[in-house]
Amino acid sequence: MKFKTLALALILTFTILASFKPSLGNNENKVGNQIDLKSFVPTTKNKNLTLSEEDGSIKLVFKLNDESDLVRLLKNNVTVEASYKNLIQAKVPANALPKIFNSSFILFFKPPSKAIPFAIQSEGVNSIQANLLHLQGVFGENVKVAIIDLGFDISNPEIQSNIVEYKSFRADEDITGGSLENLRHGTACAEILIDVAPKAKLYLFNFETDIEFLAALDYAVNIGVKVISCSIGFVNVGPYDGTSYIDEAVDEARAKGVLFVVAAGNEALEHWSGNFKDEDGDGFHEFYLKDETNEFLAYKGSIIRVFLSWNDWPYSNIDYDLYLLDESSNLIAYSNNPQTGFQPPIEEILFVSPKTSVYRIVIEKTGGEGNAKLHLFNFDFNLEHYVESESLTCPAEAKGSLTVGAVFFATKDIESFSSRGPTDDGRIKPDLTGPDGVSTSSYGLSNFFGTSASAPHVAGVATLLLSVNPNLAPDQIQSILEKGAIDKGALGKDNIYGSGVIDAFKAYNLIKEKRTLEIHAHSIGFQYPNEPSEELDVEIMVNYVSDGLTRNEIVKPISKILVDYGTEASLKIISELTNYSLVEWDDYGIGRVKTQELKLFMNEDKIVIAYFKLLEAFNASKKAILTIHAHSNDFQYPNEPPNEVKAKILINYFEDGLEKSVEKEPIFQVSADYNSIAKLTVTSIPSGFSWLEWDNYRFGRTSSINLTVFVDEEKTLIAYFKPEIEETNMQKDFSLSISPQTQFFFPGQTINYTIFVSSINGFDSEVTFNAFDLPPNSTAQFYPQLIKPNASTTLMLRTSPVTPPALYTIRIIASSNDNIVKSIEAHLEPAVIPSFKPESIISSFIIIIIFHIISLRRRRKL
Amino acid sequence: MRKFFKYGLLIAILSSLMISVIIAQKSFFTSFEGNKKPEKLENLLQKLIEVYSKGENAESFAETNGIFYKEGKVRVVIELINEQANIPEGYGVVIEKRYKNMVQALVPIENLEALSKSPLVKFIRIPKEPILMMKLV
Numbered sequence: 001m002k003f004k005t006l007a008l009a010l011i012l013t014f015t016i017l018a019s020f021k022p023s024l025g026n027n028e029n030k031v032g033n034q035i036d037l038k039s040f041v042p043t044t045k046n047k048n049l050t051l052s053e054e055d056g057s058i059k060l061v062f063k064l065n066d067e068s069d070l071v072r073l074l075k076n077n078v079t080v081e082a083s084y085k086n087l088i089q090a091k092v093p094a095n096a097l098p099k100i101f102n103s104s105f106i107l108f109f110k111p112p113s114k115a116i117p118f119a120i121q122s123e124g125v126n127s128i129q130a131n132l133l134h135l136q137g138v139f140g141e142n143v144k145v146a147i148i149d150l151g152f153d154i155s156n157p158e159i160q161s162n163i164v165e166y167k168s169f170r171a172d173e174d175i176t177g178g179s180l181e182n183l184r185h186g187t188a189c190a191e192i193l194i195d196v197a198p199k200a201k202l203y204l205f206n207f208e209t210d211i212e213f214l215a216a217l218d219y220a221v222n223i224g225v226k227v228i229s230c231s232i233g234f235v236n237v238g239p240y241d242g243t244s245y246i247d248e249a250v251d252e253a254r255a256k257g258v259l260f261v262v263a264a265g266n267e268a269l270e271h272w273s274g275n276f277k278d279e280d281g282d283g284f285h286e287f288y289l290k291d292e293t294n295e296f297l298a299y300k301g302s303i304i305r306v307f308l309s310w311n312d313w314p315y316s317n318i319d320y321d322l323y324l325l326d327e328s329s330n331l332i333a334y335s336n337n338p339q340t341g342f343q344p345p346i347e348e349i350l351f352v353s354p355k356t357s358v359y360r361i362v363i364e365k366t367g368g369e370g371n372a373k374l375h376l377f378n379f380d381f382n383l384e385h386y387v388e389s390e391s392l393t394c395p396a397e398a399k400g401s402l403t404v405g406a407v408f409f410a411t412k413d414i415e416s417f418s419s420r421g422p423t424d425d426g427r428i429k430p431d432l433t434g435p436d437g438v439s440t441s442s443y444g445l446s447n448f449f450g451t452s453a454s455a456p457h458v459a460g461v462a463t464l465l466l467s468v469n470p471n472l473a474p475d476q477i478q479s480i481l482e483k484g485a486i487d488k489g490a491l492g493k494d495n496i497y498g499s500g501v502i503d504a505f506k507a508y509n510l511i512k513e514k515r516t517l518e519i520h521a522h523s524i525g526f527q528y529p530n531e532p533s534e535e536l537d538v539e540i541m542v543n544y545v546s547d548g549l550t551r552n553e554i555v556k557p558i559s560k561i562l563v564d565y566g567t568e569a570s571l572k573i574i575s576e577l578t579n580y581s582l583v584e585w586d587d588y589g590i591g592r593v594k595t596q597e598l599k600l601f602m603n604e605d606k607i608v609i610a611y612f613k614l615l616e617a618f619n620a621s622k623k624a625i626l627t628i629h630a631h632s633n634d635f636q637y638p639n640e641p642p643n644e645v646k647a648k649i650l651i652n653y654f655e656d657g658l659e660k661s662v663e664k665e666p667i668f669q670v671s672a673d674y675n676s677i678a679k680l681t682v683t684s685i686p687s688g689f690s691w692l693e694w695d696n697y698r699f700g701r702t703s704s705i706n707l708t709v710f711v712d713e714e715k716t717l718i719a720y721f722k723p724e725i726e727e728t729n730m731q732k733d734f735s736l737s738i739s740p741q742t743q744f745f746f747p748g749q750t751i752n753y754t755i756f757v758s759s760i761n762g763f764d765s766e767v768t769f770n771a772f773d774l775p776p777n778s779t780a781q782f783y784p785q786l787i788k789p790n791a792s793t794t795l796m797l798r799t800s801p802v803t804p805p806a807l808y809t810i811r812i813i814a815s816s817n818d819n820i821v822k823s824i825e826a827h828l829e830p831a832v833i834p835s836f837k838p839e840s841i842i843s844s845f846i847i848i849i850i851f852h853i854i855s856l857r858r859r860r861k862l
Numbered sequence: 863m864r865k866f867f868k869y870g871l872l873i874a875i876l877s878s879l880m881i882s883v884i885i886a887q888k889s890f891f892t893s894f895e896g897n898k899k900p901e902k903l904e905n906l907l908q909k910l911i912e913v914y915s916k917g918e919n920a921e922s923f924a925e926t927n928g929i930f931y932k933e934g935k936v937r938v939v940i941e942l943i944n945e946q947a948n949i950p951e952g953y954g955v956v957i958e959k960r961y962k963n964m965v966q967a968l969v970p971i972e973n974l975e976a977l978s979k980s981p982l983v984k985f986i987r988i989p990k991e992p993i994l995m996m997k998l999v
Binding site for chain 1: 901902904905927928937939943944946947948951958959960961962964965966981982983984985989990991992993994995996997998
């Protein structure tokens with residue numbers, strides 16, 4: 001009886017204790033409020049928040065889940081002073097604060113914003129000499145700038161009048177970002193940008209996830225913003241070599257003419273990278289010498305975020321696991337995603353620190369062959385063993401990003417935490433550094449630290465330059481900003497400061513500088529520096545930028561034009577010459593270009609020469625052969641078709657001084673007088689084709705069916721026709737078949753399957769192939785990758801010596817541009833090698849002996 | 863008698879060798895799982911489904927692990943096999959945002975596993991959240 005009671009008591013005690021086991025989810029929920037609560041404790045340091053002397057209450061603004069939650073707030077003896085939708089300004093008794101702060105219906109709270117008698121300006125403005133541009137009337141007027149961040153206070157008086165559009169890409173469409181931290185961050189970045197470029201047109205977009213970020217970026221590009229400032233980063237989304245899906249989106253934005261300015265990150269002391277090392281063979285990574293743990297100190301209530309990835313993207317078969325130990329080396333959190341060839345190479349731990357304590361990170365290898373290079377990020381807490389280099393987050397390492405590190409505004413020295421390059425593919429990053437530790441109304445005086453603060457300073461300067469010269473392309477702006485930067489650290493561009501600290505005034509002076517464009521036109525008989533006594537009398541249309549304005553001017557050589565530094569100029573011959581024909585441009589330094597229109601980047605003084613060939617006098621005895629073809633557009637030179645298109649072409653030309661005319665189906669040739677004119681016309685187009693264009697031998701394509709050529713050499717002229725696709729009511733489709741469907745393999749062997757694509761109802765789009773569910777450690781390639789039906793491709797499946805010999809079903813997915821997707825299975829079975837097991841031999845031997853003895857006894861009885 | 867025993871022994875040895883080959887072949891096939899069930903669901907999502915299937919507190923598990931799970935639906939990113947592919951019908955998927963072949967969507971938890979097996983789906987994962995580059999000093 002006593003034992004039963006004792007056992008019951010023990011069970012009860014255990015149950016009660018278990019029910020009090022701290023739940024990470026609940027803690028995580030409270031974290032935002034705990035941090036906020038700490039910062040709102042009414043002290044002399046927090047001037048925004050004071051206890052009322054009358055009744056000891058505190059004035060706060062609450063954002064509720066819903067307007068109807070006001071009833072729940074009122075139950076806490078609060079006095080509502082004003083409200084707007086779900087924003088409530090109320091006086092709260094001090095003793096009711098803890099209960100209210102932990103209420104689930106409150107999204108966040110903050111002290112009321114007070115009208116600011118004078119604007120708070122970032123100290124960075126003077127530090128980077130943007131104030132000198134303001135004195136010259138340069139304010140970033142009319143330049144569209146987007147800030148992509150987590151949340152915004154669109155009523156903030158510092159930025160309100162600049163906002164042209166704001167849009168939330170979050171699923172809940174909450175522009176505030178759902179937390180005070182998000183609200184402050186985006187707003188502070190916008191404040192800095194407006195401090196630097198006070199007349200910029202501001203577009204504010206917020207998001208919560210990677211896909212929402214990409215959607216926001218896409219939107220910003222499509223509405224024509226010129227600069228994007230982004231003070232966020234991602235980890236574990238891909239390798240840190242500029243090839244992740246986020247990097248690719250940034251590269252695309254840049255290609256479309258948008259300068260994407262991004263914070264480098266603050267992880268120099270919170271990052272470790274290097275190859276996995278396990279010299280003692282116990283499976284655990286050695287961070288430094290024989291130390292298998294990497295320690296850090298975290299405060300009570302703070303969120304520990306540890307991210308591990310390794311260079312085996314996109315799907316890894318090297319398996320590493322991540323552990324978090326407490327100060328007594330007890331396991332308290334872990335991430336053990338399997339990596340068996342089908343999963344990305346990532347592990348992540350989120351944990352709320354229950355007390356201020358030392359924690360230890362451990363990495364274990366649990367599977368796979370070979371060792372990978374690791375990247376470990378431990379946000380907000382400095383690591384015992386850290387690696388400063390390669391500590392950029394994504395998309396700071398993107399090729400298309402202008403990446404900004406942080407220097408303290410007063411000293412212009414690098415912040416110890418500012419992330420460093422190079423990228424994993426060896427490019428120098430950051431590109432520039434900008435000031436931090438500056439004042440904003442969101443974070444208070446001199447309190448906004450991190451590369452988050454630096455990036456909008458640089459984006460602001462880019463905006464100022466664009467207001468002076470709207471024709472600057474992203475490459476040109478970056479080139480000017482880097483050239484105008486104050487070089488610090490190692491001489492030239494380095495992985496700590498980039499090209500140096502941004503300087504608005506120096507960059508401005510660079511674009512105010514002019515470069516000379518000198519234009520010549522010569523006979524090709526005079527090659528530089530052998531100058532002719534006279535230039536050719538030709539008219540050249542020059543398109544260039546001067547004082548920020550685009551100009552078109554017709555000039556005659558020799559001409560000198562003053563052009564804005566760092567802009568693009570283009571030149572085109574517009575005269576029709578009777579005695580000369582243009583051969584090529586010498587575009588100064590780059591080489592010779594056979595083009596009608598020459599484009600130049602004016603980052604230095606340039607001399608350009610148009611070279612012409614003197615046409616010989618008419619000579620009936622000298623001939624040039626013209627060869628005329630008619631091709632389907634499917635066959636482009638030098639991919640020749642087996643047959644010509646049955647079109648008819650009329651050619652009028654001169655032979656022995658007499659005008660002649662021939663109309664034929666290609667291929668045919670005519671022998672024309674040298675230095676004469678020949679005219680060609682397509683007179684008949686066969687059914688099943690439509691007209692496309694002439695290929696005018698070295699001088700490009702023309703869509704007219706009439707072509708005029710000057711006979712100064714032997715020429716091949718091709719008329720291109722486009723095959724017409726027959727309209728049909730039947731659904732176009734394709735089918736797949738495979739041969740053989742099942743094959744046998746030995747590990748390490750390469751196996752080929754042939755996949756046939758058959759057209760149904762005239763389907764003729766390109767089909768691309770992917771193979772999934774491959775055996776471990778094997779690769780698949782299709783030769784060719786793209787085919788048009790009816791055709792076949794070969795799947796070459798390379799297994800590895802360590803591929804387990806088992807049954808596999810490989811899925812082959814074929815998809816076309818018009819969204820038709822088909823799949824087919826290929827089977828792989830291990831080739832059988834007879835093997836002998838001692839135990840099976842012995843057991844079967846015993847069975848046979850028994851059978852033998854029994855049969856022997858039977859024989860005896862008989 | 864001795865002759866019979868002698869041949870019997872020979873037959874026994876040969877038979878045992880044959881049987882051992884058959885047994886060895888059988889074990890050869892069954893000793894590996896092969897790739898019959900490649901996982902196209904992020905590990906945490908698999909664990910969430912497991913918690914849900916056991917009737918345990920899926921909401922709590924989701925919250926602890928930073929997964930958005932509300933009214934039986936999980937917010938995920940569905941990576942399709944290419945940009946042309948569309949989300950397969952019949953799984954109750956509510957699309958929130960799309961970028962190229964990646965679709966952010968709410969998916970009923972009971973349909974997640976089946977959706978991942980569609981040939982149009984390459985992988986299903988939890989959306990990635992950004993890090994603010996503001997430094998607390």
